[in-house]
Amino acid sequence: MSNAPVDKGRRRFLTVATSVVGAAGAVGAAVPFIASWNPSAKARIAGAPVEVKIDKIELGQLVRVEWRGSPVWIIRRTPEMLASLNETEKNLRDPDSQVAQQPVYAQNQHRSIKPEWFIAVGICTHLGCSPQFIPKSFSVAEGVESGFFCPCHGSRFDIAGRVFQSVPAPTNLVIPPYYFVDDNTVIIGEDEGTA
Secondary structure: OOOOOOOHHHHHHHHHHHHHHHHHHHHHHHHHHHHOOOOOHHHHHHHOOEEEEOOOOOOOOEEEEEEOOEEEEEEEOOHHHHHHHHHHHHHEOOOOOOOOOOOHHHOOOOOOOOOOEEEEEOOOOOOOOOOEEEOOOOHHHHOOOOEEEOOOOOOEEOOOOOEEOOOOOOOOOOOOOEEEEEOOEEEEOOOOOOO
16 A cells, blocks of 8 residues: 555645635634624613704703713703803802813803703712702702702702812713704714714
């Protein structure tokens, strides 16, 4: 048998076939491994921007949506609510929103792109509780009609989410990135032009 002729064609075929099967096995093992690096569908959804129709929100009404697992408030402020912003400034910790916790377009008295609309993460900056929206009887605390009160530790915020002095919350409510697609729709979770 040692003198039998070597079938080089068969040997080449077996070498190529073995290499192809080995490469397919390596790809088959690598695909699930590499796929495990991608975020889960739940994680992608949790960080995805949220589109909200706002055309049915009435003056003085608060609507809650969820973005990144946190409540986001959308309030259509009344003219009276906007007028009260001048009355609260002397009692606020950061009236000009100088602490970096909002996009540049929200560093103004009303802390929003359009004064009528207030959009904020509904989490107290003290210990993460969710303050209550008080649309009509906030005057007992601060001399203005509307605002937010955190019952857990007593923090108070005006209708622009600016924190009052002498309360536990150290900073204003956080303003998420957002933009208006049109007069009826807002996208929460990204700035205009970053999509």
